[in-house]
Amino acid sequence: MSADPNCIFCKIVAGRIPSRKAHEDDDLLVFHDIAPWAPVHLLIIPKRHITTMYDTNEADAPMLGRMTALAPALMRELGVTNGFRIVVNTGPDGMQEVQHVHMHVMGGPRPWAKG
Ligand code: 5GP
Ligand code: ZN
Secondary structure, three states, X not given: OOOOOOOHHHHHHOOOOOOOEEEXXXXXXXXXXXXXXXXXXXXXXXXXXXXXHHHOOHHHHHHHHHHHHHHHHHHHHOOOOOOEEEEOOOOXXXXXXXXXXXXXXXXXOOOOOXX
C-alpha cells in the first residue's frame, strides 16, 4: 500500500494536513512534531505508508539507513550540536500512537518537556 486514506501522516505527505517541514525528498518527509518534547523535535517518515517497524524488512534497509543518516544532518542544520535522541515507537507495547512508521529525533538544550 502506498497511502492509507485514513492515516494522518499520509494526509501530511499529501498536503491535506499542514505541517512545518524540515526536509523533503522523493522517499522521505521530515516535519516538526506538533507537540514537541524537546526544543527541536522532528519526525522523519517514509512517504510510503508503512504501518510499523514490524512491516519493514531487509529490502527497506536503504530507506531506514537514509532516515537515520538524515537525523544528525538536520539536527546540525537546526543548530542542535550538543546531542539528540532517536526514538521509534513500535506497536502497542512500544506506545506507538500514529500507525505510520516515524522516527522521533529530539534535541536542543535541556530541560525538555518530556523524555
Ligand atoms: P508516536 O506516539 O506514535 O510515536 O508519536 C506520534 C507523534 O506524532 C506524537 O509525538 C504527536 O505529537 C505527533 N503528531 C500527531 N499528529 C500530528 C500532526 O497532525 N502533526 C504533527 N506535526 N505531529 C503530529
Ligand atoms: Zn500513512
